[in-house]
Structures are given as structure tokens and as C-alpha cells.
Amino acid sequence: xxxxxxxxxxxxxxxxxxxxxxxxxxxxxxxxxxxxxxxxxxxxxxxxxxxxxxxxxxxxxxxxxxxxxxxxxxxxxxxxxxxxxxxxxxxxxxxxxxxxxxxxxxxxxxxxxxxxxxxxxxxxxxxxxxxxxxxxxxxxxxxxxxxxxxxxxxxxxxxxxxxxxxxxxxxxxxxxxxxxxxxxxxxxxxxxxxxxxxxxxxxxxxxxxxxxxxxx
Numbered sequence: 001x002x003x004x005x006x007x008x009x010x011x012x013x014x015x016x017x018x019x020x021x022x023x024x025x026x027x028x029x030x031x032x033x034x035x036x037x038x039x040x041x042x043x044x045x046x047x048x049x050x051x052x053x054x055x056x057x058x059x060x061x062x063x064x065x066x067x068x069x070x071x072x073x074x075x076x077x078x079x080x081x082x083x084x085x086x087x088x089x090x091x092x093x094x095x096x097x098x099x100x101x102x103x104x105x106x107x108x109x110x111x112x113x114x115x116x117x118x119x120x121x122x123x124x125x126x127x128x129x130x131x132x133x134x135x136x137x138x139x140x141x142x143x144x145x146x147x148x149x150x151x152x153x154x155x156x157x158x159x160x161x162x163x164x165x166x167x168x169x170x171x172x173x174x175x176x177x178x179x180x181x182x183x184x185x186x187x188x189x190x191x192x193x194x195x196x197x198x199x200x201x202x203x204x205x206x207x208x209x210x211x212x213x214x215x216x
Contacts, residue, residue: 038115040062040113043059050162057071057163062173070082084109091185124147
């Protein structure tokens with residue numbers, strides 16, 4: 001004859017099972033969030049501040065075509081272009097009468113959509129009135145992402161240089177002709193010219209972002 005299970009024993013068994021489910025659920029919900037990958041193509045307007053030196057930056061990111069461009073308007077100053085290709089080449093130039101151009105070579109290409117993989121989660125913090133999840137990547141950049149929309153809100157570089165994201169339009173693409181560096185960035189044989197006088201500071205947004213990725 002099979003033993004009779006008392007109601008009290010059934011209650012305790014049910015309680016034990018419920019507690020185990022609670023522990024498993026709590027463990028999974030307590031896992032640190034991860035930053036959303038960048039969309040393959042987007043346009044963002046950034047306001048940059050470097051110890052009071054202000055810039056407005058139009059950032060066009062185009063991963064499928066292996067290119068990224070920062071159009072940098074310095075406050076009451078030059079409009080400069082930082083055009084980056086996935087082969088590691090960057091062209092920093094103006095389109096004014098001075099025809100300035102600088103060619104840089106990096107050991108890596110543009111930022112991958114998953115470039116924040118492995119970032120250390122630091123918790124949540126309000127910035128620009130948005131509640132954000134915050135991560136740091138190898139102490140080079142601190143990245144703030146809106147908890148609800150998963151859009152980037154604010155970046156802080158290791159130099160103290162900051163970026164506030166004003167607009168972020170997923171899927172926006174810059175027209176192909178605007179990705180062409182001017183002819184004066186090249187020599188007579190069509191090869192890239194050596195470094196010329198810099199038209200941006202060493203802490204320009206495009207250069208800093210490239211340096212961050214080069215360090216990984």
C-alpha cells in the first residue's frame with residue numbers, strides 16, 4: 001500500500017518548489033544589462049565639450065559600406081570633416097579656400113556595431129534628465145544609454161571630453177558623393193599625401209573615437 005502524503009507535506013513541497021523558482025527568476029533578472037549594439041546605419045547630432053571648447057558634430061555611421069564621417073563645426077570656427085574608412089585610413093579636411101587636408105592611418109577600421117561588448121556595467125544614473133544605464137570600456141570611455149529607448153544619451157572620454165546626443169536617427173544614410181575626400185588629399189599619382197598641418201585638435205571627437213577602438 002502506497003504511503004499517504006499529508007496535506008502539510010504537500011504544502012511544504014509546494015513552498016520549496018516556489019522558492020527555487022523565485023531564486024532562479026531573481027538570479028536571471030539580476031543579471032547586469034548589456035549595451036545595445038549600434039544600428040548598422042544612423043545619423044546623430046552631438047554637442048561636444050572639451051574644457052569649454054565647444055563643437056557641434058554630425059556623425060554619420062555606415063557599417064555596411066565600411067565608412068564613418070564626423071562633420072565638426074567648431075564654435076565660431078572652422079567646419080572640418082573627419083572621414084574614416086574601414087581600411088584604417090582617415091581624411092581630415094576642410095572644404096574652404098585653404099584646402100587643408102591631413103591623412104591618418106590606424107591599425108583598425110571603424111567602430112563595429114558591437115564595439116561595446118565586454119564593457120563593465122556601473123549601474124544607473126540620471127544625465128541630461130534621462131535615466132541611463134552606464135558602462136565603461138577599458139577606462140577609455142563611459143557610455144550612457146537611455147534605460148527605456150536604449151538610445152545613447154551621453155559619452156565621456158578618458159580625457160574628460162564629453163558628448164551629448166541631441167538627435168539619433170536610425171537608418172539615416174548620407175548621400176554617396178558626400179563621402180568622397182577632396183582631390184587635394186591625394187598626390188599626383190592618386191596616392192594619399194603625407195601628413196599636413198592639422199585642421200583639428202588632437203582631442204577632436206573623430207580622432208578620440210578611433211583611438212578608443214584602436215586600444216581594444
